[in-house]
Amino acid sequence: MTSEVNSKEVKRLDRVIIRFAGDSGDGMQLTGDRFTSETASFGNDLSTLPNFPAEIRAPAGTLPGVSSFQVHFADHDILTPGDAPNVLVAMNPAALKANIGDVPRGAEVIVNTDEFTKRAMAKVGYEASPLEDGSLDGYSVHEVPLTTLTVEALKEFGLSRKDAGRSKNMFALGLLSWMYHRPTEGTVEFLRTKFAKKPDIAEANISAFQAGWNFGETTEDFAVSYEVAPAESAFPAGTYRSISGNLALAYGLIAAGQQADLPLFLGSYPITPASDILHELSRHKNFGVRTFQAEDEIAGIGAALGAAFGGALGVTTTSGPGVALKAETVGLAVSLELPLLIVDIQRGGPSTGLPTKTEQADLLQAMFGRNGEAPVPIVAPATPSDCFTAALDAARIALTYRTPVMLLSDGYLANGSEPWRIPEVDELPDLRVQFASQPNHTTADGTEVFWPYKRDPQTLARPWAIPGTPGLEHRIGGIEKEDGSGNISYSPSNHDLMVRTRQAKVDGVEVPDIEVDDPDGKARTLVLGWGSTYGPITAAVRRVRRAGDHIAQAHLRYVNPFPANLGEVLAAYDKVVVPEMNLGQLATLVRAKYLVDAFSYNQVNGMPFKAEQLATALKEAIDNG
Amino acid sequence: MAETTAGGPAIEALSLIPKAEAKQSMKDFKTDQEVRWCPGCGDYAVLAAVQGFMPELGLAKENIVFVSGIGCSSRFPYYMNTYGMHSIHGRAPAIATGLASTRRDLSVWVVTGDGDALSIGGNHLIHALRRNVNLKILLFNNRIYGLTKGQYSPTSEVGKVTKSTPMGSLDAPFNPVSLALGAEASFVARTVDSDRKHLTETLRAAAAHPGTALIEIYQNCNIFNDNAFEVLKDREQAQEAVIRLEHGKPIRFGADEHKGVVRNAATGDLEIVEVTPENEADVLVHDAHAATPTTAFALSRLADPNTLHHTPIGILRNVQRQVYDTEMAEQLDEAVQRKGKGDLAGLLAGGDTWTVLG
Numbered sequence: 006m007t008s009e010v011n012s013k014e015v016k017r018l019d020r021v022i023i024r025f026a027g028d029s030g031d032g033m034q035l036t037g038d039r040f041t042s043e044t045a046s047f048g049n050d051l052s053t054l055p056n057f058p059a060e061i062r063a064p065a066g067t068l069p070g071v072s073s074f075q076v077h078f079a080d081h082d083i084l085t086p087g088d089a090p091n092v093l094v095a096m097n098p099a100a101l102k103a104n105i106g107d108v109p110r111g112a113e114v115i116v117n118t119d120e121f122t123k124r125a126m127a128k129v130g131y132e133a134s135p136l137e138d139g140s141l142d143g144y145s146v147h148e149v150p151l152t153t154l155t156v157e158a159l160k161e162f163g164l165s166r167k168d169a170g171r172s173k174n175m176f177a178l179g180l181l182s183w184m185y186h187r188p189t190e191g192t193v194e195f196l197r198t199k200f201a202k203k204p205d206i207a208e209a210n211i212s213a214f215q216a217g218w219n220f221g222e223t224t225e226d227f228a229v230s231y232e233v234a235p236a237e238s239a240f241p242a243g244t245y246r247s248i249s250g251n252l253a254l255a256y257g258l259i260a261a262g263q264q265a266d267l268p269l270f271l272g273s274y275p276i277t278p279a280s281d282i283l284h285e286l287s288r289h290k291n292f293g294v295r296t297f298q299a300e301d302e303i304a305g306i307g308a309a310l311g312a313a314f315g316g317a318l319g320v321t322t323t324s325g326p327g328v329a330l331k332a333e334t335v336g337l338a339v340s341l342e343l344p345l346l347i348v349d350i351q352r353g354g355p356s357t358g359l360p361t362k363t364e365q366a367d368l369l370q371a372m373f374g375r376n377g378e379a380p381v382p383i384v385a386p387a388t389p390s391d392c393f394t395a396a397l398d399a400a401r402i403a404l405t406y407r408t409p410v411m412l413l414s415d416g417y418l419a420n421g422s423e424p425w426r427i428p429e430v431d432e433l434p435d436l437r438v439q440f441a442s443q444p445n446h447t448t449a450d451g452t453e454v455f456w457p458y459k460r461d462p463q464t465l466a467r468p469w470a471i472p473g474t475p476g477l478e479h480r481i482g483g484i485e486k487e488d489g490s491g492n493i494s495y496s497p498s499n500h501d502l503m504v505r506t507r508q509a510k511v512d513g514v515e516v517p518d519i520e521v522d523d524p525d526g527k528a529r530t531l532v533l534g535w536g537s538t539y540g541p542i543t544a545a546v547r548r549v550r551r552a553g554d555h556i557a558q559a560h561l562r563y564v565n566p567f568p569a570n571l572g573e574v575l576a577a578y579d580k581v582v583v584p585e586m587n588l589g590q591l592a593t594l595v596r597a598k599y600l601v602d603a604f605s606y607n608q609v610n611g612m613p614f615k616a617e618q619l620a621t622a623l624k625e626a627i628d629n630g
Numbered sequence: 631m632a633e634t635t636a637g638g639p640a641i642e643a644l645s646l647i648p649k650a651e652a653k654q655s656m657k658d659f660k661t662d663q664e665v666r667w668c669p670g671c672g673d674y675a676v677l678a679a680v681q682g683f684m685p686e687l688g689l690a691k692e693n694i695v696f697v698s699g700i701g702c703s704s705r706f707p708y709y710m711n712t713y714g715m716h717s718i719h720g721r722a723p724a725i726a727t728g729l730a731s732t733r734r735d736l737s738v739w740v741v742t743g744d745g746d747a748l749s750i751g752g753n754h755l756i757h758a759l760r761r762n763v764n765l766k767i768l769l770f771n772n773r774i775y776g777l778t779k780g781q782y783s784p785t786s787e788v789g790k791v792t793k794s795t796p797m798g799s800l801d802a803p804f805n806p807v808s809l810a811l812g813a814e815a816s817f818v819a820r821t822v823d824s825d826r827k828h829l830t831e832t833l834r835a836a837a838a839h840p841g842t843a844l845i846e847i848y849q850n851c852n853i854f855n856d857n858a859f860e861v862l863k864d865r866e867q868a869q870e871a872v873i874r875l876e877h878g879k880p881i882r883f884g885a886d887e888h889k890g891v892v893r894n895a896a897t898g899d900l901e902i903v904e905v906t907p908e909n910e911a912d913v914l915v916h917d918a919h920a921a922t923p924t925t926a927f928a929l930s931r932l933a934d935p936n937t938l939h940h941t942p943i944g945i946l947r948n949v950q951r952q953v954y955d956t957e958m959a960e961q962l963d964e965a966v967q968r969k970g971k972g973d974l975a976g977l978l979a980g981g982d983t984w985t986v987l988g
Contacts, residue, residue: 046982191982240986244979256978263974270732272724290965292972295732295958299724300757307721307754308728311697314715315733337718427983430975472713472729472736473648475692480661480707482716483700492663493708 020079022087027096029072032174037074043187045247048235049078054086055420059360071103082239084540088615110143119152158216172213179217243426250389250418255285257396265436270317272308277360278416279350302330313343316471322348339379344403351415362611363416366587371411380511383565385413387539390425407466441468457491465510516563518570523557531578535561545619643840654685672823672849679829697726699746703770706741720751723758731955740767748784756813761954762841774855807930811923817843819945841953875944877918900928918948
């Protein structure tokens with residue numbers, strides 16, 4: 006692999022959006038991941054959007070089987086995976102057909118001509134070849150026989166055409182790596198490690214990768230390559246890595262266990278898009294992490310709650326359908342007042358919905374999806390890397406207030422990646438808790454006893470007395486308990502008190518004030534978001550401001566309780582716009598709580614907002630204000 | 631009343647659980663809570679037997695936990711002066727699994743009923759059994775729903791007339807012992823509420839068993855299903871109805887043990903015969919430690935679900951196999967041995983990194 010000066014033209018760009026698209030068996034996610042890693046190690050800011058079907062191997066060559074990976078990278082800080090690709094790599098006709106609509110004219114389209122057979126094209130409804138019928142006019146099309154070139158490059162390996170052809174994704178990666186001057190050592194090393202047990206396959210893939218690079222350098226079809234400088238000024242000093250939301254969340258949970266000095270226990274049932282957290286945590290048993298793959302969602306949270314009763318940091322991870330099944334146990338945790346984390350990686354619903362697509366439609370389920378008055382704090386990370394901090398925050402609330410906490414991530418955050426400044430361990434919060442060790446109440450006859458529901462006056466948290474503590478033996482359950490003693494009580498006035506106290510405890514959870522970004526103070530419209538819409542909303546706000554309009558932005562990371570200043574913030578603007586990937590769930594909450602005429606802007610197509618569309622919507626809101 | 635000296639007997643399965651410092655008595659395990667079962671309920675007898683038995687183990691009572699689901703029997707934890715959780719319907723085995731897998735220094739008991747364990751919680755029960763978590767499950771079977779006032783349960787006989795089945799129930803009942811054996815249980819026993827001695831013996835064996843132990847306790851609901859087990863309790867009828875199982879003993883019952891269980895050579899199934907000098911040698915000798923559950927299962931099928939005739943009482947199966955929580959702890963230890971104790975800074979900084987200078 007060379008870094009030698011070549012005679013071709015090099016253009017400098019400030020940002021690029023590339024989409025790799027192919028069959029689900031073509032390895033597009035791996036290709037995208039590798040390109041992302043190369044880009045991260047080069048020092049660009051980046052944001053990614055993997056997009057794949059729920060089927061493991063949908064029928065080859067069909068539209069439903071198309072898998073894609075979009076990566077946006079820049080020499081400055083960026084917030085989204087980008088609206089429209091500058092480059093589309095289409096490994097087959099289905100990938101072209103499924104994606105070309107998102108690609109603006111003028112963009113570069115690299116197609117694997119080997120796959121554009123009559124039959125393959127007919128399969129997706131191309132009557133004539135799109136490469137010949139003029140439908141791609143205006144695009145800069147590079148027709149590359151990727152499969153043939155790969156097979157040719159791997160001749161010496163003695164592989165069958167089919168086996169050799171499998172490496173065509175690495176050829177494409179090599180070509181794109183050349184086009185954008187990506188460092189290649191990481192990928193070579195990655196392939197050697199990944200195929201350590203099959204060195205032939207490792208070398209074949211490396212050869213394909215190098216052949217792709219060399220093809221770019223030598224062929225006349227690719228006359229220009231591009232440089233996107235590192236985004237140095239966008240990043241504070243520090244050591245960085247690229248991280249996805251689910252990985253950040255798993256690390257956050259491990260960190261929470263370490264910082265709390267409690268064993269971490271995950272009870273979980275596999276479900277897309279949350280399973281990666283189970284996989285990741287199961288690899289870190291040397292941190293004292295116990296992972297329990299339960300028989301169902303209910304057992305997952307039940308075991309986590311049982312572990313919490315025993316003094317562990319109990320966690321369950323799931324997606325929306327799993328939250329529905331866990332609801333009764335969440336209610337029990339509310340009643341038992343034990344710390345517990347419920348991680349919901351939201352996906353399209355209702356029911357099975359869109360397992361691999363993103364949505365924010367579990368907010369009201371998280372808020373209210375239980376019988377009785379069962380309030381639960383809700384934390385919603387804003388970006389993939391923020392999932393790390395959000396996990397620590399959720400653990401802090403759960404441990405401090407002895408309450409189940411909902412952590413609402415989603416498919417977009419879970420699978421998307423961005424650079425993350427790796428924190429120093431001593432920057433992390435101290436989450437250590439004090440278990441009860443002494444009786445805490447004196448009865449009328451002077452006996453020292455333990456009252457499991459005698460609360461801390463500040464936090465209203467009850468003592469956490471774990472089995473094994475002598476003298477504090479007590480029984481708790483889901484039946485209403487007497488204030489203080491925790492004995493079963495059916496007293497009407499006691500129930501009224503307990504319901505109000507549990508609510509007051511959650512209402513009193515300390516969360517930081519919401520910050521408003523209103524640079525010149527002239528905005529009359531506020532855009533309020535929560536969770537994963539942070540990137541697209543912020544990108545849209547920048548566009549609106551660049552166009553000369555004034556808009557204020559605020560983003561909720563704590564959805565329950567709301568920050569104490571939220572009402573004041575909302576009241577300070579004439580108009581409040583709430584973009585959500587649902588039909589207006591946060592808008593419903595703020596309308597109900599603050600009597601604000603919040604205007605809902607919604608999208609529920611399984612994809613994150615595009616900055617341009619959102620900017621247009623915000624502009625309209627301002628103009629119609 | 632059973633009493634022990636401090637320290638208790640050395641039972642390997644309990645070796646990780648701290649011992650009581652002083653000797654205990656039954657009253658140490660009673661709480662100040664008023665017991666609220668119906669007068670005459672079979673639950674009282676089981677509670678007394680458990681409270682009476684616990685001192686024998688000599689475990690620190692703060693290291694004992696009772697977890698229950700929902701139903702009459704699930705009020706049990708409130709009456710045991712140990713740690714306890716009265717959870718939600720059917721979920722006690724799952725909750726107890728989380729507790730037992732993280733705290734090997736605890737003796738964890740699950741109290742459940744036929745509705746709780748076999749209807750709403752059926753899934754958790756079978757999976758706890760197959761995993762062989764260190765739990766002792768007391769399944770109170772009264773063949774009726776008591777707390778919801780008298781609907782038929784998954785162990786009720788076909789044709790049971792109840793509030794929800796005025797023309798008789800249609801569904802065939804579970805045999806909990808057969809079910810547990812089919813779910814890979816390593817310890818399965820059946821006993822009766824009124825037989826304090828046998829109940830205590832069974833508790834003793836279960837406590838000594840490493841892994842999940844399931845004890846089905848036939849328990850009388852005198853309000854909604856009174857005398858459901860009378861045939862097993864009435865001395866005269868019981869002689870013919872009960873097959874008492876004792877490990878290593880020929881399986882014989884009836885007046886003067888005139889009946890015995892033999893294997894049908896042609897079908898391999900078990901059947902009941904009049905014992906004669908000619909066939910006496912063929913009478914099956916009970917082997918609770920048999921490697922496969924086949925014979926235990928066949929024994930469990932001898933009972934007639936309607937009349938309860940030929941109901942085996944005793945320990946059907948008691949075998950040792952890998953215990954889930956032990957294995958889980960060993961994996962953690964092994965991971966530390968292989969990779970060293972987890973280093974958070976190292977974990978976070980793993981993978982490809984780059985540095986931005988200030």
